[in-house]
Amino acid sequence: MPLTADDIQRNLDAVHRRMHEAARQSGRTIDDIRLIAVSKYMPARYVQWALSAGQHRFGENTVQEALSKQEQIKNPDIEWHFIGHLQSNKAKMIAGNIDWLHTLDSVKLATRLSTSALNSSHRLNVLLQVNIADDPDKFGLPAAALPQFIEDILRADLAGIQLRGLMTIGRREATPAQRQADFAALRELREDCMRRFELPRFNELSMGMSGDFEAAITEGSTMVRVGSALFGPRPTATAASSDI
Numbered sequence: 001m002p003l004t005a006d007d008i009q010r011n012l013d014a015v016h017r018r019m020h021e022a023a024r025q026s027g028r029t030i031d032d033i034r035l036i037a038v039s040k041y042m043p044a045r046y047v048q049w050a051l052s053a054g055q056h057r058f059g060e061n062t063v064q065e066a067l068s069k070q071e072q073i074k075n076p077d078i079e080w081h082f083i084g085h086l087q088s089n090k091a092k093m094i095a096g097n098i099d100w101l102h103t104l105d106s107v108k109l110a111t112r113l114s115t116s117a118l119n120s121s122h123r124l125n126v127l128l129q130v131n132i133a134d135d136p137d138k139f140g141l142p143a144a145a146l147p148q149f150i151e152d153i154l155r156a157d158l159a160g161i162q163l164r165g166l167m168t169i170g171r172r173e174a175t176p177a178q179r180q181a182d183f184a185a186l187r188e189l190r191e192d193c194m195r196r197f198e199l200p201r202f203n204e205l206s207m208g209m210s211g212d213f214e215a216a217i218t219e220g221s222t223m224v225r226v227g228s229a230l231f232g233p234r235p236t237a238t239a240a241s242s243d244i
């Protein structure tokens with residue numbers, strides 16, 4: 001069933017209410033938690049409607065779809081987040097067109113993103129994707145590899161990107177307790193990295209999706225990536241080919 005503008009407004013209100021409640025219960029301020037509306041596989045008009053309802057941050061997970069949505073909705077007020085796995089050979093297509101990349105996992109990709117961002121006079125905010133539960137089906141750096149990875153990135157002195165924090169995707173099969181523990185582990189990892197490398201702006205935690213964003217907020221998430229709770233279920237054929 002296609003959604004209407006009213007449905008999207010209602011869904012946004014409901015997600016905001018859940019976010020507020022989770023923030024309140026954990027004694028956090030809502031201003032520290034941003035909602036990234038994940039519009040992948042959804043028509044551009046859904047983005048327009050969400051935008052009219054006050055939502056300004058959107059997430060896409062393929063280069064092709066991100067560029068096509070941007071072409072259809074030329075609006076400088078939108079903050080675009082790239083949340084999918086990115087091959088380094090596609091870095092130059094996207095680096096100048098997005099504000100945040102959530103999935104950095106290789107030095108080669110970082111180098112190419114930086115060069116391309118600089119070429120378009122842009123500075124890209126990047127999050128490092130961590131495979132916190134060592135899930136063999138997921139992209140991302142193992143937690144143990146993170147310090148060396150950050151050291152390598154800092155040594156490469158990449159002026160086009162700025163390291164802003166960590167991102168993880170929750171395990172598909174996990175008990176609520178496991179999930180909570182994974183989110184807590186990501187927060188601790190970010191705190192270790194901030195201290196160890198003296199990176200004051202390395203303070204973001206991108207974690208939590210439609211099914212688990214309250215738990216992520218409890219553990220300190222600063223960016224929740226919410227798709228189906230806003231825009232309805234995605235077509236299963238395409239969903240199966242995504243990295244979730």
Ligand SMILES: *Cc1c(COP(=O)(O)O)cnc(C)c1O
Nearest residue numbers: 038061083209210225226227228
């Ligand atoms: C699709 C996707 C989401 C949104 O998932 P929902 O369960 O629909 O909220 C969040 N993060 C990433 C990386 C995704 O690819």
